Amino acid sequence: MSQNIFELVRNLRPADAGRVDELFPEGRRRELFQQIVSSERPIAAAPARRRLAPSRRTRSWPSTIRRARRPALIWTLGVAAVAAVAAALLITGSAIRPQSAAGAVAFRTAPNGDIVATVTDPFAAEGQLKAAFAEHGLDITVNLVPVSPSLVGTVVYTSDNGGASAIQPLHGGRCVTGGGGCAIGLKIPATFTGKGYITLGRPATPGETYESQASAFAPGETLHCSRLLGARVATALPVLRAHNLSVEWREDITERSSDGSSFGHSQTDPRPPANNYIWDALMTAPGRVMIWTAPTPWPADAAHGAAVNQGC
Amino acid sequence: MKANGRSVGWPGSDEQRFERLYEQHFNRVASYLVARTNRDSAAEALARTFEIAWRRLPDVPAEPLGWLLGVARRVLAEQRRAQSRQDALITRIAQTATEVSHDHAEAFAARELVIAAIGDLTPFQQEALLLVAWDGLGEREAAAVLGCSRGALALRPQAARRRVGASGPQVESPRRCIE
Numbered sequence: 001m002s003q004n005i006f007e008l009v010r011n012l013r014p015a016d017a018g019r020v021d022e023l024f025p026e027g028r029r030r031e032l033f034q035q036i037v038s039s040e041r042p043i044a045a046a047p048a049r050r051r052l053a054p055s056r057r058t059r060s061w062p063s064t065i066r067r068a069r070r071p072a073l074i075w076t077l078g079v080a081a082v083a084a085v086a087a088a089l090l091i092t093g094s095a096i097r098p099q100s101a102a103g104a105v106a107f108r109t110a111p112n113g114d115i116v117a118t119v120t121d122p123f124a125a126e127g128q129l130k131a132a133f134a135e136h137g138l139d140i141t142v143n144l145v146p147v148s149p150s151l152v153g154t155v156v157y158t159s160d161n162g163g164a165s166a167i168q169p170l171h172g173g174r175c176v177t178g179g180g181g182c183a184i185g186l187k188i189p190a191t192f193t194g195k196g197y198i199t200l201g202r203p204a205t206p207g208e209t210y211e212s213q214a215s216a217f218a219p220g221e222t223l224h225c226s227r228l229l230g231a232r233v234a235t236a237l238p239v240l241r242a243h244n245l246s247v248e249w250r251e252d253i254t255e256r257s258s259d260g261s262s263f264g265h266s267q268t269d270p271r272p273p274a275n276n277y278i279w280d281a282l283m284t285a286p287g288r289v290m291i292w293t294a295p296t297p298w299p300a301d302a303a304h305g306a307a308v309n310q311g312c
Numbered sequence: 313m314k315a316n317g318r319s320v321g322w323p324g325s326d327e328q329r330f331e332r333l334y335e336q337h338f339n340r341v342a343s344y345l346v347a348r349t350n351r352d353s354a355a356e357a358l359a360r361t362f363e364i365a366w367r368r369l370p371d372v373p374a375e376p377l378g379w380l381l382g383v384a385r386r387v388l389a390e391q392r393r394a395q396s397r398q399d400a401l402i403t404r405i406a407q408t409a410t411e412v413s414h415d416h417a418e419a420f421a422a423r424e425l426v427i428a429a430i431g432d433l434t435p436f437q438q439e440a441l442l443l444v445a446w447d448g449l450g451e452r453e454a455a456a457v458l459g460c461s462r463g464a465l466a467l468r469p470q471a472a473r474r475r476v477g478a479s480g481p482q483v484e485s486p487r488r489c490i491e
Contacts, residue, residue: 008426009445012405017347017446020339024358032359033334036366037327061359280452 032061133196138188140196147201148213148283150175150220155183156201156212176218176307209285216281216289217308223281223289225312230298234274240289248290251276269293330366333376338362340447341380347446348388348401357387378456381447385439385457401438402431 016023129142147156154175175182186198204210216223222243228236233249240247251269276293284290324332341361345354361384365372373379392400405427430438436458443454 006441006445008422009430009441012423012426012430013446014347014404016351017343020342020346023346023351024338024342024355029334029338032362033331036359036363037330039363039366041326041367061355 028061035061138192138196139194140188140198143197143199144202145199145211146204146208148210148216148221149203150214150218151201151212152203153184154201155186156199174219174310175214176310204286206286209288210283213282213284215308216283216291219308219310222283225309227312228278228281229308231278232274233272233276233278233293236278236291244287246288248284248288250290250292251294326369330369333365333372333380334362337377337380340377341384344381344384344447345388347404347442349391349404353388353391357384357391360387378449378453381443381449381457402427405430 126142126144130140133140133142145156147154188196201212214221217226217229218224222245223239226239226243228239249269249272251272272293273295276295277298278291279294279298280292282290342354342358345357345361348354349357361380364383364387365376365380371379430441433441439458440454443449443457444451449457
């Protein structure tokens, strides 16, 4: 099979996907827009709500627009506690510390009625963390996975069967991630009765690969303040050797299909040209880094650059 | 951060900001959903996606497409779980192939091969492939949709290519991503 894989798959795309202007004409779009903005306000806004008068409700869009604001259980990680525990773990190399359920999670009621649950020891045994939630009537399974250093103690995975993503991540941590935001806690509706699945980041043990990682240039990561983002490969080589890093080089490529569309992806590049520029880097395991290069200069992203160079 | 009902750093009121987001990205989100499910389910998921965007407007990043598609993906996943439709994507693709290829036997056979290969991929592998092939996203944007690191995502199209192009080595396990 000699055809470009992306072109093969593109040819399978249902035709309807290219006809959304017909499927959702202007009138329907405005109708949905008005339904939405007339409903519950953005979460950080004042609580006053306007409701649609019953006679204005329509049936052309599903009546999924929420009206009620329920008290929420907000679960956060004690950041100072995480830093202290993470530092201790890095020194001792211990990944799990048995602890009673009562000491693993602390619950309190916030002034606005929300319930805040703080995990005081995110590296307690997974069973202890599950038991802590169970004591408060929550069926939450907690899993710990190895992550790059700046993501230790953060939330890397959430799922639930409560419908409509009942469990929401709470951002506010200092890690810099490609997906946007740094989830250091969770908001779980107080009325949640389903099953939840939470994955937290922990330090990797020798031989493990990271299951989630931040940019290698981000605060807390191996190449933070190295100034290699946007630098040429030739400039980077001695720095990488000084860090004793094993490197997998990758190049970004764009493939074009017969219909003129293009597909961007990357592939391994064992010997990148010395004049190529570094566009991105991720630690894949302790001592191992994956670096993307391209022949064109890195398009300086002020926001991203500022984020990864904090404290430099 | 709010001041007098306006998000500091974002011009206009919440409604104005949401209106811009809605108008600029409605088609991309709609195309994403219509490609993956039937029209009624797509309409429901579309409404739910933008409702979430409205409620969580302060969390929406300045470049919102990846965030929006990530929300749409989760909404779709919940729909499928609720309706116990684990093979909905493959069914949708197969129906489309049947509709257009009856009179081109060779092309039809090739499509069937590719469909079968896609069916062998994990959901994450399928989605990584489709975000590039169907939705025109780059690797970084696709990683944002999946909540993966770009490193984890970089391995997925390779795995899919091996599956489709040859009877080669087994596909490696996908890395965990934020659902």
